[in-house]
Amino acid sequence: MNFYPLDDIASICEGYLKRFTVIGQDMLLVHSGGQTRLIPNRCPHDGSPLNRARLTDGCIQCPKHKITFRLDNGAALGGEAVADIPPLAHYELVEENGQVGILIKQ
Numbered sequence: 608m609n610f611y612p613l614d615d616i617a618s619i620c621e622g623y624l625k626r627f628t629v630i631g632q633d634m635l636l637v638h639s640g641g642q643t644r645l646i647p648n649r650c651p652h653d654g655s656p657l658n659r660a661r662l663t664d665g666c667i668q669c670p671k672h673k674i675t676f677r678l679d680n681g682a683a684l685g686g687e688a689v690a691d692i693p694p695l696a697h698y699e700l701v702e703e704n705g706q707v708g709i710l711i712k713q
């Protein structure tokens with residue numbers, strides 16, 4: 608496994624959102640409410656890109672239909688109305704030498 612750095616930990620702050628292509632996948636590194644997550648740039652509701660999403664209080668709100676997802680467990684907020692929407696996926700992050708990134712098989 609090789610460490611693939613994404614950004615300096617020191618540059619990640621509340622509301623951080625940056626787009627990356629990692630192993631051919633369109634992803635976003637995001638941070639809000641103490642949660643840093645690497646997520647697909649694709650809303651679990653209807654596939655809309657999330658790179659213009661709003662981040663507040665540990666959640667990300669999709670700009671298309673305004674559904675909000677928790678960053679800690681990926682769940683959509685809204686009770687029964689959103690119960691069948693899959694959770695937001697995320698990839699395991701690793702910190703190394705002051706940088707945050709992921710481990711990639713070589």
Ligand code: FES
Binds near residue numbers: 654671672
């Ligand atoms: S596509 Fe994201 S909320 Fe509908």
